[in-house]
Amino acid sequence: MLLSLLTRYLRRYWPFLAGVLVFQFVSALAALFLPTLNASLIDEGVANGDVPYILRTGGWMLVVAFGQILAAIVATFCAARAAMSIGRDLRRDIFSRVSAFSEREVSQFGAGSLITRNTNDVQQVQMLAMMSATMLVMAPMMSIGGIIMAVRQDIGLSWILAVSIPVLLIGVAIVISRMVPLFRSYQSRIDTVNRVLREQLTGVRVVRAFVRESIEEQRFRVANTDIMDIGRRVGSLFVLVFPLVLLIMNVTIAGVVWFGGIEVDAGNTQVGTLFAFMQYVGQILGGVMMASFVAMMIPRAAVSAERISAVLASETTLVPPAEPITVMPRPGEVTFDNAEFIYPGAEQPVLSGISFRADPGETVAIIGSTGSGKSTLVSLIPRLFDATSGTVQVHGVDVTQADLSVLWRGIGLVPQRPFLFAGTVASNLRFAKEDATDEELWHALEIAQAADFVRERTGGLDSEISQGGTNVSGGQRQRLAIARAVVRRPEVLVFDDSFSALDLTTDARLRQALWRELPDVTKIVVAQRVSTITDADRIVVLEDGRMAGVGTHDELLEISRTYREILDSQKGVDA
Structure with a gap:
């Protein structure tokens, strides 16, 4: 050796x-x-x-x-x-x-x-x-x-x-x-x-x-x-x-x-x-x-x-295709077709039988109890993991056949634990788009409800951010991560429980701004609070890695016992 x-x-x-x-x-x-x-x-x-x-x-x-x-x-x-x-x-x-x-x-x-x-x-x-x-x-x-x-x-x-x-x-x-x-x-x-x-x-x-x-x-x-x-x-x-x-x-x-x-x-x-x-x-x-x-x-x-x-x-499981597809026929469309994922060595799949579609401009929410597989599901969209069976299509192309750089350019991801790099507010936002102008950065900050606290910081866009964003609060870190994803102007925005550190008022304003400013962008939202996703075009309910229901808020109240139980458990919490 x-x-x-x-x-x-x-x-x-x-x-x-x-x-x-x-x-x-x-x-x-x-x-x-x-x-x-x-x-x-x-x-x-x-x-x-x-x-x-x-x-x-x-x-x-x-x-x-x-x-x-x-x-x-x-x-x-x-x-x-x-x-x-x-x-x-x-x-x-x-x-x-x-x-x-x-x-x-x-x-x-x-x-x-x-x-x-x-x-x-x-x-x-x-x-x-x-x-x-x-x-x-x-x-x-x-x-x-x-x-x-x-x-x-x-x-x-x-x-x-x-x-x-x-x-x-x-x-x-x-x-x-x-x-x-x-x-x-x-x-x-x-x-x-x-x-x-x-x-x-x-x-x-x-x-x-x-x-x-x-x-x-x-x-x-x-x-x-x-x-x-x-x-x-x-x-x-x-x-x-x-x-x-x-x-x-x-x-x-x-x-x-x-x-x-x-x-x-x-x-x-x-x-x-x-x-x-x-x-x-x-x-x-x-x-x-x-x-x-x-x-x-x-x-x-x-x-x-x-x-x-x-x-x-070690060969990565993210094997690039021999003939990658670079032209996306249906930008913004996300489709799961009987997708399954199992971790190596695990006895049971963490996801099984996942099938739903998000059309361009739609908002699809993912909800479920802790450990139901929500984060794993949205990780399949940007191909952080590959489905072990079934297919995941983004922009009308199977993610395993798409050119990775083209696929990732069309997706904005805000992870569950947002990470900021050592530098400035501007350098962190430009991580998504290097040639973004100051006007674009401020617009993204306005959408993410982060402009006010950035203006209050000494230096504004040039204010320092420590490694991991330890010199800002959890809510500020989440909003800066959201602004970073918005700067890219992708066709698909994925939010992995990215509003958990926000109060209800800020959460509501942020969602309204996202929906208003980005009407053509497909939004996949992992959420914990039912009250924040009731206006979603479609809600996918997960239970033990399987779909326990899919539909609008009103439809799920009628057909999904799991959804009703989640809603009942949160009564009075958001009041």
Whole structure:
């Protein structure tokens, strides 16, 4: 999974990777050549007191060292450029895929997990790509080249390397094998912390209203402690690796000094050769240590790559048609024909046998008890969900065959929980129509009964709106969301219980304005109060996901027991 993900994205930046290979190769050659020059300097120059040879060889050592530094800088730049580009592309592709998800896929992964995958997980893969490009190229060259050069210097001491390198590799492999399950658990714990934190921030009013601060703090403390426990276990493994590498390195060098000193004393080797051998040992074990460092990053990056690939491999249920219909024959018409919807894994459908039609300019109200499927029903109109059987037609076209951009341009949706973006009143309204003039914005605000309170705000249309609209009341937020839908001037307006936070007077004025100013627009209204929908052209009554009646207010009083029960339960409530 990790290799395929890296291969897919790295090949886009092959010029930078080629630069990494070339300059890392140059840097490694320079590093391998320096100990040989050092041995020659000691054995030929210092031992014989040859000053010109010392100066000449020392000058070459400076040139080689400078070349090594320059090559390493260029290689690191190329690696960083490629790795950062990979991170950017991954975040872009994840965002594009998630943007195409239906509510079903978003619920399946969870908003907190999707955020973690697009930030923390991408960062892990990005860091591995960076370290791999800079170390996994250099480490093998230093290790293999160092072994060759060390053997050339003194084959009699090479047995020390034959013992120390396998011991080091086995020790590191044991530690890394224990990290894989820990990293998978660590990433899931990060998802949990993000979810808890997101719930507490978005539900801060509820938390305070029910005096749940201490309980929520405990929830976060538990999630945070879980991360700490996993991180501590991972950290303890990290702590083992570097002392292990240093121990083996120091023991190896001590062995080289000990046995090399014996050979020097016996006249079998020279001091310069011994120093060069020690430097090559340092390079060999240093290369192994670099490779070990990258290898320790692989398990966590592999888990992250698996989570990223799961998002990228997920196909949205909102599959665009092979030949999308872009011309709508009957704008404003909405038809349900025996539509059914069942959530994945559910035993019973949440909607079943839904059949009704709304003609252009008509107002159709949807009413029913809590959990009867009202919001799910209107979500089928803009294709937030796809009906599992039956058909839903908008503008005379099956929504599964319509071009999505054309379909959505003709629909204005005001969700049950309206969301405002950080910015200004104007920027939120222009979210529906970017080129809307100030006059159009004010007209929409007048229709939505929001113009008065916007004028009272400092800055008017330019007054600031915080993220989620937390600096306005619930009723104001609903009216701004309604104004945003009106600005688009769609053929179909869908109100998902969008008047619940309004008082009866404001509700009545708003509906009158909508009906008066938008007579040709089809209005689908989910409502709780019967008194506000009595003048609807058609009322659809839902009970347990099925239609318990359809007709006008007077007709339903005669034929629908469920409608009469709803009306009786609300007597005196709106008085």
